Amino acid sequence: MQLTTPRTSPDWPCQVKAPGSYDWERSATKWLRELVPARYASYPAFIRHPVLLARHAQIQVQNEIRVARTALQTARAELPRLGMPESVIEHTIKLYAAEVLQLQHIARSVRAVTEALAAHGAGR
Numbered sequence: 001m002q003l004t005t006p007r008t009s010p011d012w013p014c015q016v017k018a019p020g021s022y023d024w025e026r027s028a029t030k031w032l033r034e035l036v037p038a039r040y041a042s043y044p045a046f047i048r049h050p051v052l053l054a055r056h057a058q059i060q061v062q063n064e065i066r067v068a069r070t071a072l073q074t075a076r077a078e079l080p081r082l083g084m085p086e087s088v089i090e091h092t093i094k095l096y097a098a099e100v101l102q103l104q105h106i107a108r109s110v111r112a113v114t115e116a117l118a119a120h121g122a123g124r
Helices: 024-033 044-048 050-078 086-119
Strands: none
Touching: 024 050, 024 086, 044 050, 050 086
16 A cells, blocks of 8 residues: 655655655665765764754765865866866866756755654654
8 A cells, every 4th residue: 555645846856755655764864874974874863863864964965065166166277287188177177067066956855855854853
């Protein structure tokens, strides 16, 4: 028997079951653990309190966005000094730009999951 689940936002990660569905918090925790360094994912407080894990994932992703933006903004000035040919520089700039967009999407997804966990009392 399948449970009826509420519709989720476009930012909801496909790896996470809909809030309120069977085992959704476990799927959320599993997805969030993939976003943080392994040592953090194994901390007992993060295991017992998924909202703490979600908070850390938010911070982690925001820092990754900052790193990707810095890499993007400095690539044209710094990569020639490292001997990179123009074609590699252009490819790298496109790579960083795409990464910023992807990370922004992940940040929105983490926010959606965090809000759902908090609303369902997963922070206890």
